[in-house]
Amino acid sequence: MVKGKEGIAKKKDFLILFGALIIIGFIVFVLAAWEPSLVSPVAIGNYSTSLKFICNTSIENPVNASLMYNATGGPTTLILMTVYNTSANQSGFQNDSVNLLGLSDGANYNFTCLISNQTGTNAYSTLTNVSMVTIDNTPPNVTYYGIANGDYVNGTITLSASVIDTISGVRAVYYNITDSTGARLNWTNASTDGSGYYNTSINTTDFANGVYNITIIANDSYLTTLKVANGTLFSNLNNSETISITIDNTAPTATHTCTPNTTVGMVVTCTCSGSDATAGVNYTYDGTTASGNTGIVEKITTTAAGTFSRTCTVRDRAGNSASAIASYAISNPVSGTTGGTTTTSPTTSIVTAATITPTSPVTISNFASGSGVTEIQIEVSETATNVQVTVQNYETTAPSAVSSSLTTAYKYLKVDAQNLANKLSKATMKIQVEKTWVSGQGTVKEDVALFKYDTTASQWNELTTTYASEDDNYYYYTVELSSFSYFVIATKGAVISEGEAPTGEEEQLPTAAGLPIWAWVAIGLVVLVIIIGGGVALGKKKKK
Structure with a gap:
């Protein structure tokens, strides 16, 4: 009997235990059915400024859903925000922009969802639905290398930039090229060399010549969605750095x-x-x-x-x-003969002064070596432009335009100026004479002079010629002029060459029988003296 009672007692204990297990299982099942599902934020996410909160539940008559957070490792007991129901038995709660500015930049947080119903029942998401996220409000640091703002480029160029993000790392870097109107022409994903530099090559011949803007879009989110086809970028954070370049593939x-x-x-x-x-x-x-x-x-x-x-x-x-x-x-200079006289084509040197003003005299130089003229300083009474000074060197042969030549001539010159007209107030001409020529004339440097040809009187006039300086080969002299004409460099007191009539002087008396009249007058006087003398002698003889 005792054994039978013990057996009945054991059966009762088993039934009680079995029933308890069924009840516990039912409770677990119900609680599991009520557990909220945290859809967003997602685990290991990177967010800045704001995030989207989505929490789903099957609990009956939920009143609200709260997004709870705390630092990593601690209980999620702080409520960041709460979404209330808008209908009975609502299964989903959502807020598209939860403000994160109160959270610390660079910190990791655990997020969970708390659902409350009308009966006061609370349901939490379990650890499997807890999201650990990183708050990152600091954009990547972007620095251009190589191509710089304002550069002019051609051919194939390499775009390179250093992109660094110390919190979340760099997810993607894109180069966006637009024209001066803002129209997008190129959207290129840059590749990394593993050291923080992101590069891409662009063939500029694919673009028309002109100004373009290049923008670097650097994204640090691990949750980035990119629509590369149309260049639209959706991300939690990106940074833009723009430079302007000019593409020119046309030669000058x-x-x-x-x-x-x-x-x-x-x-x-x-x-x-x-x-x-x-x-x-x-x-x-x-x-x-x-x-x-x-x-x-x-x-x-x-x-x-x-x-x-x-x-x-x-x-x-x-x-x-x-x-x-x-x-x-x-x-080479060309020589020829005209009317029995040997003439030499002059060598010509032309120098131009752009502008000469009354307050700023201009010294014109760079005349041909050996021309006899080294420089001419021109002073004007009113502004003259594009003044062209020409120096022609005839060497020792007088130009055909002058009617006489001088003995001991060193060089015959013609100096002329165009676009100067009556604006010239004074010209100071510097001439040079070879030392060997001076010594060959048996004279000294102080006896060199410049003569100017007077076209009206057809004669040479000696000008005041001032010794200025010398070097190993030349003596240099300055002469002040009020106009330009033909000139000759010679020794002082030079006379007209033998056989030439002195032009501009009194005409000589007519000649006859090859002798000048004064010779015939002298002969006549001699004859007259002889006749008178003879007459006197004859008179004395008769008296005797």
Whole structure:
């Protein structure tokens, strides 16, 4: 009997235990069915400024859903915000913009969802639904390398930038290229070299010449959604850094001229310049001289006959270049005979002054070596522009335009000025004379003078000539002029060459039988004296 009672007692205990287990299982099942599901924020997420809160539940008649948080490792007991129901038995609660500005930048937080119903029952999301997120309000640090703001580029270029984010790391970097109107022309995903630099190559020939903006879009979110097709970027955070560049794949225009074609010893002026409509010119080089964007003007003193060429190279700011070739011909002076008189074609030297004002006299130089003139200082009474001074050197042969020549002539010159008219108030001309010529004349440097030809009186007039200086080979003199004409450098007191009538002096008396009249007058006087003397002698004889 005792054993039978013990068996019945054991059965009762088993039934009680089994029933308890069923009740506990039912309670667990119900609680599990009520557990909220935290959809957003998601675990291991990176957020800044705000986030989207989504919590779903199956609990009956939920009143509200609260987003609760705390620092990593601590209980999620602080409520960040609460969403209330808008209908009975609402299964989902959502807020698209939960403010995160009160949370610490760079910190990690645990988030969970708390659901409360009308009966006062609370339901929490379990640990499997707890989201650990990082708050990141600091944008990536972006620094351009290589191409800089304001650069001029051509061909294929490499865009490079350093992108660093110490909190969340860098998710993606894009280069966005727009034109001056803001229209997007290129959207390129940059690749990283593993050291924090993001690079991409752009072929600028795919673009028209002009100004473009390049924007770096750097994203630090691990939850970024990118729509690359249309260049739209959705992310929790990105940073933009923009530079402006000018694309120019067209070569500049080079211009090179050399004038005039002249004779040996004269000066040729070569002008090298360039233009570029997009990038502008920043370099010119004519084979001898280099300069910036202002061009080059070079004076070349010729030393040999022949045809010569020079090359001018022009480069724009983008690196495009172009060249132009200029040629000039140099000949030897030509001699000939006219009317039995030997004439020599003069060597010509032309120098131009852009502007001369009354307050700023201009000294013109760079005349041909050996021309006899080294410089001319011009003073004007009113402003003159593009004044062109020409010096012609006839050497020792008088030009045909003058009617007489001087003995001891060193050089005959003709000096003329265009675009000066009656504006000249004074010119100071500096001449040079070879020392060997002076010594060859058996004279000294103080006896050298410049003579000017008076075309009205047809005569040479000696000018006040002042010794200025000397070097190893030349004496230098200055002469003040009020006008230009023909000149001759000679010794002081030079006379008209033998066989030439002194022009502008009194005419000589007529001659007969090859003798001048004064000779015949002298002969007549002698004859008269003889006759008178003879008459006197005859008278004395008769008296005797």
